[in-house]
Structure formats: structure tokens, C-alpha cells
Amino acid sequence: MADDDELVADPGVVATWIKGWTLARDTSPPVEDHGGFRVDVGWPQQRTRYVFPRVTPAMRELAATITEPWVFVKACASPAAMRAALPARWAIQSPGFMMECRGVMAGEAATPAGYLLDATEPLPIAVVRALAPGGELAAIGRVVRVGEFAIYDRIETDAAHRGRGLARAVMKKLEAIARDHGASRGVLVATADGRGLYEGLGWELHSLYTTAAIPPPDSTG
Incomplete structure (x- = not known):
């Protein structure tokens, strides 16, 4: 059985999930961008999110051009892989888990x-x-x-x-x-706390899912 870090996401599943996410959150639909997907979320603390089925050179190039907070880069990859791919100004957030239920x-x-x-x-x-x-x-x-x-x-x-x-x-x-x-198939992204609930319901880990963002300036500084 593969370790969590070795799981490779199915790009079709990722594309379906992000489309569903935008429907559930009533945002603009996803558009292809840099080999992944961009969602113009438009919220005060999340202007844009990018979602990638894996870490790629195009994702690295995109992240290198972003300097403002409230833009999120997310990939079906381990936190270590994301840390290695992104400039130091990007902070890695709490781990996530893309999960699937086939029955x-x-x-x-x-x-x-x-x-x-x-x-x-x-x-x-x-x-x-x-x-x-x-x-x-x-x-x-x-x-x-x-x-x-x-x-x-x-x-x-x-x-x-x-x-x-x-x-x-x-x-x-x-x-x-x-x-x-x-x-007939279920997909979601779980937190570390939620993963146990879904596994108890028969869900399986599809891939790790890691989020990175540039921290906003310290408002107290």
C-alpha cells in the first residue's frame, strides 16, 4: 500500500472537485490556468485560488510572480513538496486530504x-x-x-x-x-480532524492536499 506522500491525484477528479466547490460556494467557475485551475473567488480574504493536481514547473513560475496576500495556491501534494517548490514568502497551511468514496x-x-x-x-x-x-x-x-x-x-x-x-x-x-x-461517487477535501470521520464512513484518501498563501502584513505592527 502506497504511503500518503506517494499518492498521485487523478486530474479529472481534481477538475470535478473544483467545479463542485465553486458551485457550493457560489463563486465564479474555474478556468484553466498554468496547467491547473484558477478561481476568481472575490472574497475579502481570498481573492483568488489556484488548484493543481500536482506540483509542476508552471505552478512554481506562477507562485514566483505573486507577491500579494489573499491569493492561495493549492496542490495535491505533500507539505514538504509544496515548501520545496515555493519561495520563502509563502506559508504552508494546515494539511488537507482529498478523499473519495466509490460506493x-x-x-x-x-x-x-x-x-x-x-x-x-x-x-x-x-x-x-x-x-x-x-x-x-x-x-x-x-x-x-x-x-x-x-x-x-x-x-x-x-x-x-x-x-x-x-x-x-x-x-x-x-x-x-x-x-x-x-x-454514485463522492469527493471532498477533509481537514486532519475530519479525515477520521470520513474514513469511518468508508472513504479513502485520494491524495494529500496542501495549501500555501502569503501571510498578510501584521496589522498590529
Whole structure:
């Protein structure tokens, strides 16, 4: 079995994921740029993001021309590979993990006692919310369909409601919606904390996913 660092991303999967990400975040669609993809996000703290299936000379050349903060370069590569490829002004952020589920997720879909799942299903974006007994939002997740793929995004559980299986319940409900609309494979990018959840649901690591950005000036300086 290959080490995590040795996994090579499928460019087609990466292209599908970034298209789904832009749909889920309601940004401009991705465009090909320097052998990867550029998204003109337009947010105050993320003007542009570049996504690459791997580290390439073109990615290095692009990064060398960027000097401003709020531009992100992301690649399906290890943090060490990204550090070696980028100028010193770029900071490597917390690790990410591109993950894939080729079949039905493992486990039960039961909602924890006292909670209610509320689903909004008008694809391309479906949203599932878990509401606590008092009606407050306890967990939330989103899914979009791109061809046969379901791209899951922003699966979040409020700190006060963690450890009760809400994220699992939200994921299973999102999966049911996506499969009802023709999706048969899942893709997402997980944090280090989220990776364990998805592995417990039967997801597998597709590749490492590393983000780099130029830190903004110290506002207190």
C-alpha cells in the first residue's frame, strides 16, 4: 500500500472537485490556468485560488510572480513538496486530504435522539441541517452533483454538539439526496480532524492536499 506522500491525484477528479466547490460556494467557475485551475473567488480574504493536481514547473513560475496576500495556491501534494517548490514568502497551511468514496458510505443513518434533520434539496446545491432540541443549528453540510460525482462541502458541527454522530447523520442524508439525483461517487477535501470521520464512513484518501498563501502584513505592527 502506497504511503500518503506517494499518492498521485487523478486530474479529472481534481477538475470535478473544483467545479463542485465553486458551485457550493457560489463563486465564479474555474478556468484553466498554468496547467491547473484558477478561481476568481472575490472574497475579502481570498481573492483568488489556484488548484493543481500536482506540483509542476508552471505552478512554481506562477507562485514566483505573486507577491500579494489573499491569493492561495493549492496542490495535491505533500507539505514538504509544496515548501520545496515555493519561495520563502509563502506559508504552508494546515494539511488537507482529498478523499473519495466509490460506493455507499458505511454505517447507519440514524439521527441522534432529540435532533431533527432538515433538508433543502434543490440541486445543484442541497443543504442538510441538524437542529438541536431547542431549535438551534447543531450541524450542517452541503452537497452538489457534477456528473456522477457528489462533492461534499463545509460539513460542520457546533462544538457544543460534537461526539453524538451528527456529522455522520448529515453525511448519510446528503448522500441519499445525491444518489437520488444520479451521483454514485463522492469527493471532498477533509481537514486532519475530519479525515477520521470520513474514513469511518468508508472513504479513502485520494491524495494529500496542501495549501500555501502569503501571510498578510501584521496589522498590529
